[in-house]
Amino acid sequence: MTSGSVHINTDIKEKVSSFLVGDRKRRKIGDKLFHGLVIGTAAYTLLIIVIVVVSVGLGSAKIFSYEGFIGFVTGTNWNAVEGRESYGALPYIIGTLMSSGIALLIGVPMSIGIAFFLSEMAPSRLSSPLSFVIELLAAVPSIIYGLWALFVFRFLIKDWIETPLYNTLGPYIPFFNQAPFGLDVFTAGIVLAIMIIPIVSSISRDVMRAVPNTQREAAYSLGATRWETARIAVFPYGKSGLLGASILGFGRAVGETMLVTLIIGNAIGPAAIPTTLFSQSQTLSSLIANEFNEASSDLQLSALIGLGAVLLLLTMIINVVARLMVSKMVKVSPGDRE
Amino acid sequence: MSKIVMNSVVIVVMTSLLLTGVVTMSMSQRSFAQLLPKQMQTPGQSNINGAGATFPFPLIDTWRVEYQKVKPYVNINYQSIGSGGGVKQFTAKTVDFGASDAPLSAAERAKATGAVHIPETIGSVVAAYNIPGIPDKGLKLTGPILADIFAGKIKKWNDPRIQSLNPDKKLPAADIVTVHRSDGSGTTFVWTSYLSNASPQWNQTIGASKSVQWPSGVGAPGNEGVANAIKGSPNTIGYIELNYALQTKTPYAFIQNKAGKFIEPTLESVKQAAADVSAKGLPKGDASWQKVTLLNDKGSGAYPIASFSYLLLPKDLGKSPNMNEAKAKALVDFISWAITDGQKFASKLGYVPLPDPVVKLDQDTIKSLTFNGKPI
Numbered sequence: 244m245t246s247g248s249v250h251i252n253t254d255i256k257e258k259v260s261s262f263l264v265g266d267r268k269r270r271k272i273g274d275k276l277f278h279g280l281v282i283g284t285a286a287y288t289l290l291i292i293v294i295v296v297v298s299v300g301l302g303s304a305k306i307f308s309y310e311g312f313i314g315f316v317t318g319t320n321w322n323a324v325e326g327r328e329s330y331g332a333l334p335y336i337i338g339t340l341m342s343s344g345i346a347l348l349i350g351v352p353m354s355i356g357i358a359f360f361l362s363e364m365a366p367s368r369l370s371s372p373l374s375f376v377i378e379l380l381a382a383v384p385s386i387i388y389g390l391w392a393l394f395v396f397r398f399l400i401k402d403w404i405e406t407p408l409y410n411t412l413g414p415y416i417p418f419f420n421q422a423p424f425g426l427d428v429f430t431a432g433i434v435l436a437i438m439i440i441p442i443v444s445s446i447s448r449d450v451m452r453a454v455p456n457t458q459r460e461a462a463y464s465l466g467a468t469r470w471e472t473a474r475i476a477v478f479p480y481g482k483s484g485l486l487g488a489s490i491l492g493f494g495r496a497v498g499e500t501m502l503v504t505l506i507i508g509n510a511i512g513p514a515a516i517p518t519t520l521f522s523q524s525q526t527l528s529s530l531i532a533n534e535f536n537e538a539s540s541d542l543q544l545s546a547l548i549g550l551g552a553v554l555l556l557l558t559m560i561i562n563v564v565a566r567l568m569v570s571k572m573v574k575v576s577p578g579d580r581e
Numbered sequence: 582m583s584k585i586v587m588n589s590v591v592i593v594v595m596t597s598l599l600l601t602g603v604v605t606m607s608m609s610q611r612s613f614a615q616l617l618p619k620q621m622q623t624p625g626q627s628n629i630n631g632a633g634a635t636f637p638f639p640l641i642d643t644w645r646v647e648y649q650k651v652k653p654y655v656n657i658n659y660q661s662i663g664s665g666g667g668v669k670q671f672t673a674k675t676v677d678f679g680a681s682d683a684p685l686s687a688a689e690r691a692k693a694t695g696a697v698h699i700p701e702t703i704g705s706v707v708a709a710y711n712i713p714g715i716p717d718k719g720l721k722l723t724g725p726i727l728a729d730i731f732a733g734k735i736k737k738w739n740d741p742r743i744q745s746l747n748p749d750k751k752l753p754a755a756d757i758v759t760v761h762r763s764d765g766s767g768t769t770f771v772w773t774s775y776l777s778n779a780s781p782q783w784n785q786t787i788g789a790s791k792s793v794q795w796p797s798g799v800g801a802p803g804n805e806g807v808a809n810a811i812k813g814s815p816n817t818i819g820y821i822e823l824n825y826a827l828q829t830k831t832p833y834a835f836i837q838n839k840a841g842k843f844i845e846p847t848l849e850s851v852k853q854a855a856a857d858v859s860a861k862g863l864p865k866g867d868a869s870w871q872k873v874t875l876l877n878d879k880g881s882g883a884y885p886i887a888s889f890s891y892l893l894l895p896k897d898l899g900k901s902p903n904m905n906e907a908k909a910k911a912l913v914d915f916i917s918w919a920i921t922d923g924q925k926f927a928s929k930l931g932y933v934p935l936p937d938p939v940v941k942l943d944q945d946t947i948k949s950l951t952f953n954g955k956p957i
Contacts, residue, residue, distance in 0.1 A: 321794055322794045323765075323790050323791070323792050323793070323794075324787070324788035324789065324790040324794075325686065325790065327788060393809065394809075397813075398813065422756060424758060424799060424814060425813070425814065426799050426801070426810065504763065504802055505802070505806070508799045508800060509763030509799070509800025509801065509802070510795070510797075510798070510800060511763075511793075511794055511795055511800065512794035512796075514794075514795065514797055514798075523798075523799050525763075525800070529763075532764075533764045533765070533792075533800075533802065534764065534765045534792055536662055536663040536666045536764065536765060537664060537665035537666065537764065537765025537766060537791045537792065538665055538765065539665050539668075539686070539689075539765070539790075540688070
C-alpha cells in the first residue's frame with residue numbers, strides 16, 4: 244500500500260537524521276550485526292522448507308513407487324491389513340476441499356460483514372472493544388472449538404439445521420438425502436468457519452482501514468450511499484487484501500487437524516467420499532493424526548507421509564492460484580492507486 | 582500502542598516458529614518419549630522408561646504409584662503412545678520396555694531380535710449400544726450377526742435375525758449406525774480378529790488389523806470418543822474396552838460363545854476365557870506369540886472376545902544402550918512384582934488378573950533374562 248507515503252517519508256527522515264548523530268564506527272558494527280541477523284532469519288524459512296520437502300519426499304518415496312503418484316492421488320482404497328495393503332488419497336483430498344470449502348462459503352461473507360461494520364460503520368467506542376474481542380477469539384486454540392462442537396454444538400446443528408434440511412430437501416435432492424448424525428462434513432465445515440472467522444475478519448478490518456479516506460470522500464462527494472461507497476471505493480481498493488485474508492483462512496481450514504478429527508466422522512476408504520452434505524468423511528491431516536501412532540507397516544507409514552506430501556502440494560496449488568487471482572484483479576482495475 | 586502489539590506478535594510468532602523447527606527436527610524419531618531425560622539418575626536411583634499401548638495405562642500407572650511404596654528409589658515412567666508406537670520405540674531401543682495389545686508379527690519379530698513377550702493383563706472388548714426402549718445391558722447377539730452389522734449388511738435394528746434372538750425386547754425399526762475407532766488401536770485389532778473368526782466373509786473382505794477399511798459407519802478417536810458418539814446418538818452400536826464400559830456404565834450386549842451360551846462380559850467370564858490357557862499350550866516367552874488367541878474359548882462360561890496385553894523386553898538387557906546392571910535388576914524386580922503382587926490392583930480398575938499358569942510362565946520367562954549373558 245502506498246497510502247500516506249508523504250507522511251511516512253518525512254517521519255523517517257526526521258528519525259534517521261536524529262539517529263545519525265551517533266558514533267559512526269559503532270553504527271557500522273551494529274549495521275553488520277543487523278545485516279547478519281536478518282539474513283539468518285530469512286535463511287531460516289528457506290532451511291525449514293528444504294527440510295520439510297526433503298523429509299516428506301524421502302518418507303513418501305516408498306508409497307509413490309508402490310502405487311505410482313497418479314495411482315496414489317486417484318486411489319480410493321485405504322487398506323492396512325497385512326497382505327492386502329493398498330492406499331489412495333482421493334477421498335481425503337475431496338473431504339479436505341469440501342469441508343474447507345463449506346467453511347469459506349460461510350466464513351468469508353460473515354468476516355467481511357464484521358470487518359465492514361468495524362471499519363466503516365461502528366463508532367470507535369464500539370469498534371475498539373469489539374475488535375479486541377475478535378482478536379481474543381482468534382487466540383482461542385482450535386481444540387476448544389472442537390470439543391465444544393463435539394459435546395454441544397453438533398446436537399444443535401443436527402436438530403436445527405441438518406434434520407430440517409433432510410426432511411424438506413432430502414426426498415428431492417440426493418445431495419441432502421442421508422439421515423444426519425451430527426458428525427459429518429457439514430458440521431466440520433460450520434465449525435471450521437467459526438474457527439476462521441476471527442482471523443479473517445480481523446485481517447479484513449485492517450485491510451479496509453488501510454483504504455485511504457480520499458477514496459471514501461471521493462465516493463461520498465459523488466453522492467454515493469454507504470453501501471455504494473463500500474462497493475465502488477472500499478472493496479475494489481482492498482480486494483487483493485481481502486482475497487489474501489480469505490486464502491489465509493482457507494489455509495488454516497485445510498490444515499486444521501484435531502478439530503476436524505473430532506467432528507468429521509472419520510470414514511475410511513471409498514466410504515469417506517462425501518456423496519451427500521451429511522456424509523462422514525475424513526481430511527488429509529485428520530487421517531495422518533488418526534493413524535500415525537499405530538502405523539504398523541513401513542508402507543502404511545510411507546502412505547501417511549504421502550498424504551502429507553499431497554497436503555503440501557495442495558496448499559502450494561492454492562497459493563499459486565490465489566496469487567494468479569490477485570495479479571489478475573490488479574490488472575483489471577488500473578484506476579486504483581496500486 | 583498498536584506498534585507494541587505488532588512487535589510482540591512478531592516476537593511471539595518468530596519464537597514459536599523457531600521452537601516448532603527445533604521440535605520437528607528432534608521429532609524425526611516420531612515420539613516425545615525421546616525428549617525425556619533418560620539419565621536423571623542420582624546415586625542408587627533407577628529410572629525405568631516404558632512406552633506403548635493405551636489399554637493397560639491405568640493399570641501400569643497404578644503400579645508406578647504403588648511400587649514407589651515398595652521401592653521408593655525406582656521411578657517408572659510409562660508413555661501411553663499406542664501399541665504400534667510402543668513396538669517401534671522398543672525396537673529402536675529408546676525405551677527399557679514396550680507394551681502392546683497385539684503380539685509381535687513375524688516382520689516385527691525379525692526387526693526386534695531377542696524380544697520376549699510377558700502377558701501382564703487380560704483385556705476384553707464389548708459391543709456397546711444405545712437403542713431407545715432398551716436402556717439396559719443384555720441385548721443378545723452372535724459373532725456372525727455383529728460381523729454383518731459392522732459390514733453394513735444388517736441395516737435395521739428390527740432385522741428378523743436380531744429380533745428372533747431377543748423375543749422379549751421391542752427393537753425399533755430404525756437404521757443402525759455403527760461406531761468404530763478412527764485411530765489405529767489394539768482394541769480394533771482384537772475386535773476385527775473376533776469378527777474375522779466369526780465370519781468367513783468378513784475375513785475375506787475386510788480382515789483383522791489395528792485399522793481396517795470400514796465399509797460404513799462413523800469413526801471416533803479413542804475409547805472415550807466411541808463411547809461419546811454412542812451415548813450422544815440413538816440407534817448406535819460400537820465396540821469399547823470392558824473396563825471402559827464398566828466405568829461409563831454404557832449398556833453392552835451379551836455375546837454367544839462357542840458353547841452356544843449368551844455370556845455377559847464380566848471380569849469373571851473374561852477370566853474364564855483364559856482359564857484353560859495351560860491346555861492351549863502357550864509358547865515360551867522368547868518364541869512367537871502370533872498364534873496365541875483367547876477368542877472364542879470353548880469354556881461354557883467364557884466370554885468370547887478376550888486377549889492378552891503384553892510387555893515386551895529384550896532377552897539380553899545388556900544390549901540396550903541405556904542399561905546398567907543395577908537398572909536391569911530394578912526392571913526385572915518391578916516386572917516380577919507387577920505379575921504377582923501387582924495383580925491385586927487389577928480387578929478394582931476393571932482388568933482381569935492373570936491366571937496362575939500364566940504367572941508361572943511369566944516367571945520362567947523373567948528367569949531366562951540375562952545381562953550381557955549373565956543371569957540377573
